[in-house]
Amino acid sequence: MSDFEPKIIAFLCNWCAYVAADTAGIARYKQKPNVRVIRVLCTGMVDPSYVLKAFAAGADGVLVGGCHPGDCHYISGNFKAMRRAPLLNKLLEEMGVESGRFRLEWIAASDAPQYAELVNRMSDEVRSLGPFSPSIIE
């Protein structure tokens, strides 16, 4: 699978992770071009349906990035994301989505280098997992 390029959908919160991604771009950190960013107001609004829909529509990985716990612009939105993520991960694994394809990460607005590194790391991980195709029985 050397020529496989994963598609990763990233839901980034407007106040931290998106700013970090933006800064990482402006600062010209080297990043793998596999991530498609969708800006959301808060990780608290990333319904598990969005993640499932991304996988169903052909994403190989989904990244949800938000503010560190306690730093949420809306006070408790990222806690909601934090509570959903383990349960969603468990459900995804039962449906044949390997762990590593879905990640919830805390990225502060000033974490631009860390964001670039995370993107590269996740891109490599998902690349080694190979393309994702749901096991639909015909």
Add this chain to the structure above:
Amino acid sequence: MPNKKLAIFTATGCRACENAILDIHYQVSSLARFADIAFWPYVSGSQWKDLEAEDRLDVCFFSGAIRTGADREAALKLREKSRIMVACGACAAFGGMPGLINLPQGSTERGQLQQTTDKGQQSPEDGKPELPPLEPGVSALSQIVKVDYFVPGCPPTQNFLWAAIQSLVCNGQSPARISFAAARLPEAISQAIASGILPPGGTLFAGEKAVCASCSRVKEEKRFDAYKRPYEAYESSGRCLLEQGLVCQGITTREGCGGLCTAVGQPCRGCFGKAEAVFDPGAKMVSAIGSTFDSEDAAEISALVDDFVDLAGTFYRYTLPTQCALLSKPSKD
């Protein structure tokens, strides 16, 4: 008006849907005034040749999922003969509980089963009936043939079954009897039934909202702090079951039953399929349960999540082949 010709058949299923048709009580006798039952193996012992002798059927109530080659053949035959095809019950409408075999974990068992049946067919013993070949997975009726109407439920509730029979078989000739179901059906459909015209194709004989809308329990602040199985908490009335730590799927499930199970302390199992506005029942349940965990500590949350068993089997209990965003395949229109 000549009597309608009726077929009732169960593919892979428990036949509770056929029992549910018998369970419309004294209305069974009035059903006989409107319909001739041309093909009903379970009750009148009909054979396939009886069906072939019929020129055309008006309505076919098909229950059960499509699991074997014989099921598929039956679906195709009945579709060809019938003017109106009704998927009756959760198995026919959504794939039902047999559909859980489509989960990826089932694949090893599925392979083994397939092998044993294939071997069996290579050398059939004399005089013994052959088992029909298994399909690679379970399908709902709508994934094999075009389905005109759906009656969900496991088994379908009496009122909606009667509403379906009334509108499709009796053409609403005694509309007063369906008032209960009509009150729960979406307005356009109940009006169609009451005025004796066929509801639009693809109609689901059920409500529109979620079960919570008609559940009698008191809903307060949701705080989920412990996962419990139904036997661990029993309360015949009172507080919302989800708040008590039971995995009640009322929040994602189509209304219409009137909260029968929740009223007696059993969490909703989702037999009416997902509600109109829900994209994927599993994701919605993850959201509903997850965001109400009473903790802000990652370790505590993951400890709580460890207690949960068989999420996919619970959230898609009746709907995996058709309503799971990730594992379903498209229907025939």
